[in-house]
Amino acid sequence: MAIEFKLPDLGEGIHEAEILEVKVKVGDQVKEDQPIFEVETDKAVVEIPCPVAGRVEQILVKKGDTVKVGTVMITFAGAAPAAPEKPAAAEAARAPEEKRPAPAAPERQAVPVQARAGEGPVPATPATRRLARELGVDLRQVPGSGPAGRVLADDVRAFAGRGAGGREEAPRRFAEREPAEPFTPQPITAEPAELPRFERWGQVERVPLRSLRRKIALSMTQSWTHIPRVSSFDEADITLLESLRQKHETQFLKNGGKLTLTVFALKAVVAALQQFPQFNSSLDESTGEIVLKHYYNIGVAVATNRGLIVPVVKDVNKKGIGALAAELQEMAQKTRDGKVELERLQGGTFTITNIGPIGGTGMVPMVNFPEAAILGMARSAQKPVVRNGAIEVRWILPLAISFDHRICDGAEAARFLRHVAELLEDPLQLLVEV
Amino acid sequence: MPKKPIKLPENIEYLSILDENAKVDKELEPKLSADDLKTMYRYMVLARRGDERMLNLQRQGRIGTFPQSSGHEAVSMGSVYALEKSDWHVPAYREFAGMLYRGWPLETMFLYWGGFEEGAVPPEGVNDLPICVPVGSQLLHAAGIGMAMRFKEEKKVVLTYFGDGSSSEGDFHEALNFASVFNAPVVFVCQNNQYAISVPLARQMKCETIAQRAVSYGMPGVKVDGNDVLAMYAATAAAVERARAGGGPTLIEGLTYRMTPHTTSDDPKRYRSEEEMKQWANKDSLIRFARYLEDKGVLDGDARKKLHEEIDEEIKAAVKRFEEQAQSEELLNPLRMFDYLYADTPPDLDEQREELKRFLAKKGKLPASEAGKEQAHTGRERG
């Protein structure tokens, strides 16, 4: 049986070589390791030694030819296959495709236009595979536009955007919003807790905590580990305020501000803070002092699609309801659009979080470190309440306060909260007091 | 007096015992028996012939790219011969002679450059680390082993190697600093072949010797004729003895020349003159060592010829064994590419492995040994 010799990869990843010299003739008796060709690759001129001992049967290349790696160059007869018929390591892995009799090239080129059949390995880089996993995309479904049908990251993104059916919008998943940025795992606390290997029970997906999500995680960890937090609850009868609010809503809207409950809460909170200054402070752990702030900058939690952000309304005590309404609306919009200025994210002394518009009958908010307390507002609703011995339908707003128990005590917090509630219950008082 | 020179403890010496004309310095000549000398010569020739044979194997597509070692035999052999068997040998990638002497079979070396992980497994009872290609990293491994020997109070010495280019890497400096601060029994041997691929020594550093870098780490440094196997032996034997006695590390620079391209993909004619290559070919360690052995009556021309023939047969047999292994179903199993990458294979790799397995099964190419195996790689607990 004739033994074929194919041009091997003579360098690291060369594709072809030019034949400079053929050193044997058909019919020559050759020895193993005797030079048979001299070829030039883009790296160097090298001699190719004969892989076997035997007689040259056919020479399939000539001087001046450019030969691709894997091309049969020469065959030998009557040779003991001292060398393997196939070069060893590297090629074995590629064998399945290459041993087919017909040239594989045209077949491969057909791949890009069609999604593939679904059984073979899909050519894609590890980064693309990861992206596909993050986006929940089945790589086999994705038509590849890269060389030899390779699936590229853009193919995966395009596919994910199109939805699995190819028409409807795919549901946007958490990870999709921030695709494939390089990610270095980093603990979020000094002593991260051990986790079990969740993969044991089924498929899991790991989504990096990126930018805002990470910041929130870090500051919540800080709040939880530094602030011994206690919460207290109350409710305010805001029937009067509601009618007032609804009556003047359109007028305020004209002036560029929505007259929300939060606007009144800002005012009520500042009034309460002036009476209970410890709620407008921070504890300096390093010196053992309470830092009382003589300014009233109130943060307002805003839910954005990237996560929670708390922009700050400065000097609330110096601003009127109309101005606050306008500022709050502009600030919240900018925050949702991701355009709020950095300086408006700093310097808060107290925070209000109003989940009312979304729902909820109550809440236990987390103190916004390093502040001392936070006011939570849940959904206001019409409720039957007993007033003067009779049942009446009233607007009731559930309130909560969480505070740093190192600085303030429960009794003060209950009083603080009652004060806020009373001001919201009696709009006239609110106007008088602030 | 406010300003005066600081006296540094170390002087850098140059050592040569057997010069290029095979003239030996009788006073410095190490006391080695005829058997010692024959053994050293034998492994140097085995490495040289093996290197030449490997080049052919590469050109025939039977192994992959590899860095040749011709020209580096004396630095490797002279130094390694100063070790006890239980000592540690931490090579870079041109210590072919030393590795063969330590007990690595030729076919294991062929397997390594053929791309098989089996080539990185030291034979039973051999205290060697495998070939190390990430330049300079092995020096840290060696320093670590040396420190471990100190902590464990074992009287074993570590011998490690690096190229001139590696001495410009942070790893080199970190390794020497740690070894010296912890007084670790490590002998650092530089295969100074004067080039880091195409970059000549003068473009790598401004100091005169690599050996003088020892001064900054408070250890002895010596520059040796790296084509002089006797000088390499003498310098290393002294360093090994000192290290074993608790005297700490040493830096030895062996000046030599790579007689081949950097690797099989390199073309040195683009950066070295024919003239220079010829000059250094005349300084070949094997030529002068053969003459020394002849002059000493240890090995004459006939005996040498016979030895060369034996060695060629030995290489031939090793190539055969290598190819039997390389062609075995076990080693050709493409699924093995997923092995040895992680202690715990991550689930996505397991997934890819299973996918390839299904593909092979479908094509009727699944190795029989895999057919019965059910996901042996998944479900492993984190250790």
Ligand SMILES: Cc1ncc(C[n+]2csc(CCOP(=O)(O)OP(=O)(O)O)c2C)c(N)n1
């Ligand atoms: C960390 C690292 N960087 C780069 C390389 C690529 N590389 C391989 S050999 C080499 C040159 C090494 O020169 P030298 O240390 O003088 O050793 P020589 O090859 O001359 O023996 C380089 C840069 C590598 N293998 N490892």
